[in-house]
Amino acid sequence: MLRVNAQVELQLLGDEQTRYRTRVEEVAEDRFRVSLPTAHGKPADMVPGDAVRGYLLKGHAMYVFDTRVLQRTGGLIPTLDLALPTHYERVQRRDWVRLDARLPARYARVEPVELDGPQPPPPRKTRTVDISGGGVALYLAEPLDPGTLVDVFIDLPDTQVVATAEVVRIIRSEPEGYLAGLRFVDIRERDRTAIMRYIFQEQRERRRKGLL
Secondary structure, three states, rough: OOOOOOOOEEOOOOOOOOOOOEEEEEEOEEEEEOOOOOEEEOOOOOOOOOEEEEEEEOOOEEEEEEEEEEEEEOOOOEEEEEEEOOEEEEEEEHOOOOOEEOEEEEEEEEOOOOOOOOOOOOOEEEEEEEEEEOEEEEEOOOOOOOOEEEEEEEEEOOOEEEEEEEEEEEEEOOOOEEEEEEEEEEEEEHHHHHHHHHHHHHHHHHHOOOOO
């Protein structure tokens, strides 16, 4: 399940507030090595013996596993060795995890390229209504038929996601114009991962504030 270069998040058991991001550097028969995990620029204070919960985004699901710190090394690139998990729990399919979120976005209808034709108009500004790993709902200025392809640009707090999406449903919505449900048909895996990371972090923060 764990592979070199996989992005994971680690959380000390008993500390529900902080997840530390890291990357898998090596995988052995009974352990795996990660670069020193960090959160908000600060390294994790994890030492041998600490019980840790890990979160791995893979394909269309998130997997949760429990492990423990075996060794911590210093040097130019500090690392942690952790016990290789014996069990992974599949949390939920990406397409099922949908979050109400008002995020800045832009969209442009996908048009055939004509070398001598006019330049396509620039993407229109809009905002999302909800988002998931499988698609997004956002406002459109004009009605587009189901099946129409659009390029979408979504501004997450720490990165921009770019994808091509298909209109699957559209309804009139005043005063914005139209509310469209879009399904991603072409999206980089790292962008889908960024969406899911944002969703899980936002859900955690809203639960902490009693909003979920």
